[in-house]
Amino acid sequence: MGAACKNAIRVRKTLVESRVLDSVKADLRDPQIIAEVEKPVRRALAARPSKPDASKKRAAQLEKEIANLADAIVGGLLKASLAL
DSSP states (O other), rough: OOSSSSSSSOOOOHHHHHHHHHHEEEEEEHHHHHHHHHHHHHHHHHHHOOHHHHHHHHHHHHHHHHHHHHHHHTTTTTTTHHHO
């Protein structure tokens, strides 16, 4: 692996990691930074379509299909391996 720069200063990797992580942790605790991150997240959450009825309808359809497959397997009309 080549040198990142031409000076002869050497710093332990653990020291660099520690300093960088300390800085990141401090930023993550900063209320202004938290607020800046929250803005786009809240916009994205508000913009997503809410269709709880459609989800419930789809869940009901899937449950019906599962029940039909289970009945077919029990009735011998379908092998379990083919249902999967």
